[in-house]
Amino acid sequence: MTQTGAECLAAGLKLLGVRYAFGVSGGAISFFWSALATAGIDVTHFRHESGAAFAACEASIATEMPVVVFVTSGPGLTNALTGAYAARHEAGRVILVSAHTDAAMHGRQPIQETGPRTFPQSGIFTEGPWFDYAAVVSAADQLPEVLSGLNDAARKPTGLVAHISLSLSSQRQVLPPQASAFRLDSPHAAASAQQNGVFTRASSISHAEEVYERLRDSSWLIWVGGGARGSTDAIRRLASTAGVPTMATPRGKGVIAESDETYIGVTGFAGHLSAVAYLESNRPDYILVLGSGLGDFASGYNRSYEPGVAFIHVDLDSDKHRRAYPAVETVPVVADIGPFCEELADLLDGAPEGSLAGAGVSPFDRRPITATDELIDPRTLMDAVQAVLVDHGIPVMAETGNGLAWAINRLRIDRAAGWRAPAGMVGAMGHFTAGVVGVAIATSQKVAALVGDGSMLMTSEVSTAVHRRAPAIWIVLNDSRYNMCEQGAAVLGLEQVDCSIPRTDxxxxxxxxxxxxxxxxxxAELVPALEWAIRADGPAVVDVRIDPRVPAPTAGRNAGLLKASETAPQRVRMDTGSR
Structure with a gap:
């Protein structure tokens, strides 16, 4: 049976495990857009390409399946790049398929010309910091080879972000039967039908015995990051067996239950003073780092988090070892976190438990909040979110901004699947205002996003959720300003900074x-409003008028900016001017 190039690519992506495609249509991508549905892929037409890319990133993380983003040429491609960039740092599995102008039209001023005359090739159409795999397809007979290359790239264990650029003619060309009858027989393809198309992790290279020899007669604790989310059971077994204190980066909340007696708090951005206080009074010999590069968002490079002897850093990505704390001795372990923790727990089973001195004190501040007559304290909002959503199993994702700081500091997360925070490397506003729609579509489950009014005005995709009746919930911290910028500017002594936003209903x-x-x-209306949102049939927005005067728990971040300004004024200007 013959296929067009568009049909060939769509069918191949289905074999690679793709079940959902999000995007915005356009003439140059129209044949592939149509072929996606023909191949049996669930297609959602979004309102903006960046929203589609953010939604695909989050849907791929929630389902552990690759998601396609389809966009047209010109602005269709450029609008999607921020979402693709975010997906790369989120370890998402996103395959961006864009359109480019046929070579015969280059330089003739075609509509939305996309090619070497108008676009830089390196980085956008090639592998590098943005894409794990990239290919430019000018003829349909190139597609079987491209799909094979894409399948090989999918062996990467920590996410896949790829870009396939199609000419309009390649989408329409017909392949002979022998060219389109290709097979994808890697562990990630449909030949492994029992996996339902889910990409599997690479096998581990374990050094657990060597680590056990270091830890068995030493003091140590466990520091978990967002990269350990898929190994929650193994890590919890290790923590329980070892009986040692545990802490988490903002993205690692919930890997260890935050109500656990061993838990000493969150590190880094908006983290808990309890973690710093414990480490300063009970300096461990070793800190076992699982699933984090310990960057600015995770640690703030705070020296209070340094161990007495060494970090033992477990990650499949060896580039993360020693990067954040280059002056501290690090024992690098290249291994899959889950099997490594299981093996280490087996070795520790029966050994004396570690010290729990100082642990068991909740890092969460639950002092009473004085209510105002007209505006809601953001801490009160977080307590209501805890009681109505988190404690009842509704996943919560927190958008960049003061809402993220309050959520990190105040929400108690006991399930890794119940929490999502952005990667500190990107932190794009609009990520979760759109991402919540992708998760709601792909899982058909209620999911909530804590977002600011600034983010909500950027990329909310509420209309897309309405079209799909996606059960997404937006909880908007509405204070009529970019309040993280305003509060940060005040701390830094900056004047003439306008962060106001007109009041939006x-x-x-x-x-x-x-x-x-x-x-x-x-x-008094807050808890009933959140309960109403859960009961809503389809998408719901809860607009919460919060008090902008309450300082967010970001003193550590602002102090870091001030310290950096002593030696790098230009860097401070860039940081404070960013969102």
Missing amino acids: FAGLARALGASGLAVSDV
């Missing part, structure tokens, strides 16, 4: 788009 806007919307400015 997000509940009314949601209703105008066809979603459910409810505005809350009274504390």
Whole structure:
């Protein structure tokens, strides 16, 4: 049976495990857009390409399956690049398929010309910092080889972000039967039908015995990051067997239950003073690092987190070893975290438990909050989110901004699957306002996003959620300003900085788009409003009028900026000017 190039690529992506495709249509990508649905892939038409890319990133993480983003030429491609960049740092599995202009039209001013005359080739159409795999397809008979290369690239154990650029003619060309009857027989293809197309992790290279010899007569603790989310059971077994204190980066919340008696708190951005206090008074010989590069967001490079002897850093990506703390001795372990922790737990089983001195004190501040008449304290909002959403199993994702800081510091997460925070390397506003839609579509489950009013005005994709009746919930921290920027600028002594936003009725806007919307400015209405959002049939927006005067728990971040300004003024100007 013959196939067009578009049909060949769509069928191949289905074999590679793709079940969902998000994007925005355009003439130059129209044949591939149509072929996706013909191949049996669930296609959602978004309102903006960046929203589609952010949604695909989060859907791929939630399902552990690759998700396609389809965009047209010109601005279709450029609009999607921020989401693709975020997916690379989130270890998402996103395959971006864009359109480029046929060579015969180059230089003739075709609409949305995309090619070497108008676009830089390196980095966008080639492998590198943005893409694990990239290919430019000018003829349909190139597609079987491209799919084979894509399949090989999918062996990467920590995510895959790829870019396939198609000419319009390659989408329409017909392949002979022998060219389109290709097979993808790697562990990631449909030949492994029992995996339902889910990409598997690479086998581990374990050094557990060597690590055991170091730890068995030493003091140590466990520091988990977001990269350890897929190994929660093994890590919890190790922590329970060893009986040692545990702590987490902001992205690692929930890998170890934050209500566990061994837990001493969150590190890094908006982290807990309890973790710093424990380490300063109980300096361990070793810190076992699992699934984190310990960058700025995870640690702030705080020297209080340094061990007495060495970090033992376990990660399949050897580039992460020693990067954040180059002056501290590090024992690098290149291994799959889950099997490594299981083996280490076996070795420790029966050995004396580690010290719990100083652990068992909750890092979470639960002092009473004084209510105001008109505006809601963000801490009160987080307590309501805890009681209504988190404690009842509704996953929560927190957008970059003060809402993220409050969520990290105040929400107690006991399930890794119940929490998502952005990668510190990117931290794009609009990521989770759109990402929540991708997760809701791909899982058909209620999921909530804590977002600021600034992010909500960028890329909310509420209309897309209405079209798909996706059960997404937006909880908007509405204070009529970019408050992280405003509060940070005040701490840094900066003047003439306008961070204001005109008051927006997000509940009314949601209703105008066809979603459910409810505005809350009274504390007594907060819990009922969140319960209402859970019961809503389809997407719902809860517009919470919060008090902008309450300082977010970002003192450590601001102190770091001030310290950096002593030697690098230009860097501070760049940081404070960013979102």
